Amino acid sequence: xxxxxxxxxxxxxxxxxxxxxxxxxxxxxxxxxxxxxxxxxxxxxxxxxxxxxxxxxxxxxxxxxxxxxxxxxxxxxxxxxxxxxxxxxxxxxxxxxxxxxxxxxxxxxxxxxxxxxxxxxxxxxxxxxxxxxxxxxxxxxxxxxxxxxxxxxxxxxxxxxxxxxxxxxxxxxxxxxxxxxxxxxxxxxxxxxxxxxxxxxxxxxxxxxxxxxxxxxxxxxxxxxxxxxxxxxxxxxxxxxxxxxxxxxxxxxxxxxxxxxxxxxxxxxxxxxxxxxxxxxxxxxxxxxxxxxxxxxxxxxxxxxxxxxxxxxxxxxxxxxxxxxxxxxxxxxxxxxxxxxxxxxxxxxxxxxxxxxxxxxxxxxxxxxxxxxxxxxxxxxxxxxxxxxxxxxxxxxxxxxxxxxxxxxxxxxxxxxxxxxxxxxxxxxxxxxxxxxxxxxxxxxxxxxxxxxxxxxxxxxxxxxxxxxxxxxxxxxxxxxxxxxxxxxxxxxxxxxxxxxxxxxxxxxxxxxxxxxxxxxxxxxxxxxxxxxxxxxxxxxxxxxxxxxxxxxxxxxxxxxx
Numbered sequence: 001x002x003x004x005x006x007x008x009x010x011x012x013x014x015x016x017x018x019x020x021x022x023x024x025x026x027x028x029x030x031x032x033x034x035x036x037x038x039x040x041x042x043x044x045x046x047x048x049x050x051x052x053x054x055x056x057x058x059x060x061x062x063x064x065x066x067x068x069x070x071x072x073x074x075x076x077x078x079x080x081x082x083x084x085x086x087x088x089x090x091x092x093x094x095x096x097x098x099x100x101x102x103x104x105x106x107x108x109x110x111x112x113x114x115x116x117x118x119x120x121x122x123x124x125x126x127x128x129x130x131x132x133x134x135x136x137x138x139x140x141x142x143x144x145x146x147x148x149x150x151x152x153x154x155x156x157x158x159x160x161x162x163x164x165x166x167x168x169x170x171x172x173x174x175x176x177x178x179x180x181x182x183x184x185x186x187x188x189x190x191x192x193x194x195x196x197x198x199x200x201x202x203x204x205x206x207x208x209x210x211x212x213x214x215x216x217x218x219x220x221x222x223x224x225x226x227x228x229x230x231x232x233x234x235x236x237x238x239x240x241x242x243x244x245x246x247x248x249x250x251x252x253x254x255x256x257x258x259x260x261x262x263x264x265x266x267x268x269x270x271x272x273x274x275x276x277x278x279x280x281x282x283x284x285x286x287x288x289x290x291x292x293x294x295x296x297x298x299x300x301x302x303x304x305x306x307x308x309x310x311x312x313x314x315x316x317x318x319x320x321x322x323x324x325x326x327x328x329x330x331x332x333x334x335x336x337x338x339x340x341x342x343x344x345x346x347x348x349x350x351x352x353x354x355x356x357x358x359x360x361x362x363x364x365x366x367x368x369x370x371x372x373x374x375x376x377x378x379x380x381x382x383x384x385x386x387x388x389x390x391x392x393x394x395x396x397x398x399x400x401x402x403x404x405x406x407x408x409x410x411x412x413x414x415x416x417x418x419x420x421x422x423x424x425x426x427x428x429x430x431x432x433x434x435x436x437x438x439x440x441x442x443x444x445x446x447x448x449x450x451x452x453x454x455x456x457x458x459x460x461x462x463x464x465x466x467x468x469x470x471x472x473x474x475x476x477x478x479x480x481x482x483x484x485x486x487x488x489x490x491x492x493x494x495x496x497x498x499x500x501x502x503x504x505x506x507x508x509x510x511x512x513x514x515x516x517x518x519x520x521x522x523x524x525x526x527x528x529x530x531x532x533x534x535x536x537x538x539x540x541x542x543x544x545x546x547x548x549x550x551x552x553x554x555x556x557x558x559x560x561x562x
Contacts, residue, residue: 022160026058029130029153034060036149038136041110043070044120045081046128046157050304054081054129062133066106070131079103081129084117088126090147092116094137106133113137118150122158172313175203179317183324190328194226194342197286197296197321202228204313205282205298205306208389209272212286212342213240213247214294222247222294223350226342228393229299231271232417233479235349239268247295250283254292256311258282260304272301273418274381275520279303282311284318288326296321341415343393344400352414352422356471359412359424363464371433371463373423374478375403375440378456378490380419391452392419398449399457406440422478430463430495437461437493445491456491458482467496480512487515 019025026044033042041061045054054073062070075085079102083091093099094114096107103115112133120127130150132139139146179200183193194212201210209229213222222240242248245268250257259265259281266277278299286294296318298306339351347355356372363370377399384392396419403413403421416422425433437459449455460482468474477496485494497508 020160020163022157022164025156025160029157030058030060032149032153033130033132033146036139036142036145037116037132037134038139040116040135040139041112041133043067043131044128045073045131047085047126049126052076054085057128061110062106063109066109069102069106073102077102079106080115080117081131084119084129085126088119088121090116090118090143090150092140092143094140111135114140116140116143116146118146120150120154120157122154127154127157127161172204172309175200176313176316180320183320190325191226191340191342191345193321193324193328196324197317198226198228198342200317201296201298201314202389204317205300205310207298207300207305208384209278209299209301211238211270211297211299212294213297215242215251215292224348225294227270228343228418229273230418231273231275232349232420234271234275235417236353237267238270246281247283247297250285250295251292254285254287254290256282256284256315258306258311262299262303269299272299276301280305282306282314284311284314286318286322286325288322293322293325344397344415346400346404346421347412347414349414349416352412352416352424353471355412355414355424356474359426360464360469360471360474363426364469368427369429369464371425371428371430371461372474372478373421373425373433373437373440374416374460374475374482375399375421375423375457376459376482376486377419378458378486383452387452395449395452395455398447398452399444399455402444402447403440406443407436430461430466433461433463434493434495441491441493458485458490459493460485460496461493462496467498480508480515483515483519484512487518 018028029044030042033044034040039061041059043059043062044057046057047053048055051072052075054075056067056071056073059067070079073079073081076082078100080091080093080100082100092114093103096104099107099115106112107115110133112135114134114137116130116132116134116139118130118132120129130153132146134140179196182196194214197212198210201212202208207229210227211224211230212226214225215221216223219242221242224235224238224240227235239245240247242251246257246259246265262269262278262281265281269278269281271277279302281297281299284296284298285292286296296314298314300306339347341348359370362368377395380392380395383395399421400413400415403423407413407423407425410426412424412426414422414424425436428436441457441459445454445456460478460480462468462474462477462481464474467477481494481496485492488494
């Protein structure tokens with residue numbers, strides 16, 4: 001090896017070992033391969049053996065179209081890396097006509113003269129792979145040097161993954177210890193225990209979607225005692241029976257039940273905020289002295305999202321929660337435990353449905369009018385994205401406090417979904433209910449949420465008997481009015497109508513249909529945007545332990561930003 005080559009490798013070693021942060025190591029790997037490859041375009045992938053795919057972690061020089069195409073590469077995808085993975089050896093092609101289909105497409109788009117693939121192997125395990133699109137075929141003369149650099153890079157990446165895992169485990173164990181201290185408070189109420197359980201489970205499982213289920217006093221079903229990140233409308237489809245459900249099996253067996261691929265049970269599960277389907281779910285029983293009290297349920301939109309380390313921590317949490325709930329519940333009535341939402345102190349979704357049926361029956365009997373409101377926090381997803389989910393929670397609690405403080409004692413305010421509320425206004429005709437809704441809207445707009453700023457809401461309203469005489473009809477009318485309020489610009493109150501209304505000859509049902517489609521389209525666009533920005537897991541599955549709330553945005557990572 002010449003002095004110049006030795007000097008180059010010393011420089012590379014220093015660059016690759018200057019940090020144990022995976023993000024820094026990946027950036028250094030890409031830069032070193034680009035320089036050694038005579039300004040080649042470079043992409044570094046980590047192996048995901050659960051999904052049998054390579055996931056893009058960092059790239060340099062590639063167009064956005066190519067990045068989108070190679071973001072996730074199945075081990076069987078017709079690319080140069082298929083052979084690299086199967087044979088665990090470096091491969092190259094300098095003839096685009098002989099290149100695999102996917103490689104040929106990328107080479108054509110990038111105008112490259114050839115493509116090189118290199119495996120990243122540490123301790124005989126496939127950590128990932130390097131893909132290079134070269135503009136100068138003289139780089140093939142450096143193939144042995146590139147192989148040596150791949151060996152050095154593999155070890156540097158493996159070290160960073162191990163370091164990240166130890167950091168992850170230390171953080172999670174710290175979270176579990178703090179939770180244990182918090183749950184040890186003898187004065188905790190049931191709702192406080194449930195809120196701590198939900199908040200902690202999200203951190204331990206690295207997901208924004210959860211539900212805490214409690215066995216109904218009848219012993220025939222579960223009730224949702226607390227939840228986060230779930231779509232309110234989908235809760236009606238959440239199968240809460242004790243038989244042949246994930247939570248039911250966990251309760252009956254007394255052990256954690258896990259759906260790696262929840263595709264076949266999606267119809268029995270709620271949906272994420274925005275309407276996305278869940279790809280995997282886990283149910284951990286909550287018990288005390290062999291008596292199962294409920295279950296922690298965690299959901300993810302990704303398949304095979306939960307891993308053994310996370311489940312172990314969730315099981316430890318569930319034991320602590322069971323003990324704390326037993327203490328709290330001995331001092332509280334059963335009715336108080338089953339009708340309240342843990343996060344807001346308002347009534348929960350199921351209490352709303354039961355109360356609506358009772359109020360309808362009472363109003364029919366006494367010939368009274370009443371109204372219902374459906375409220376939705378405007379653009380809460382932006383608060384979560386820009387300020388974080390904790391600030392999003394603060395906004396939800398802020399709105400709940402104002403709703404509770406504004407209404408009468410006889411009114412029934414409920415948390416209907418993740419960012420949605422519903423209110424029953426007994427003996428309140430349409431005109432008066434519209435005034436109540438407008439007063440609510442103005443108060444929420446006027447009072448800034450701490451750490452968030454101004455928050456606005458959209459409200460849909462329906463009244464008995466004008467817009468319906470059945471619970472389902474009233475709910476549908478209020479939801480239609482809410483969709484129209486969003487469609488027309490948000491931060492407003494909309495009253496459900498019947499017939500043609502005042503919409504330039506368009507019937508109310510048609511207007512509501514168009515509004516619903518527009519709202520669904522907006523949600524889908526947001527989900528697709530989040531999917532494009534979402535990073536693959538930061539750690540290879542064989543050593544994976546993802547930090548809370550996941551790594552940074554993909555756009556920042558690819559740009560090399562902190």
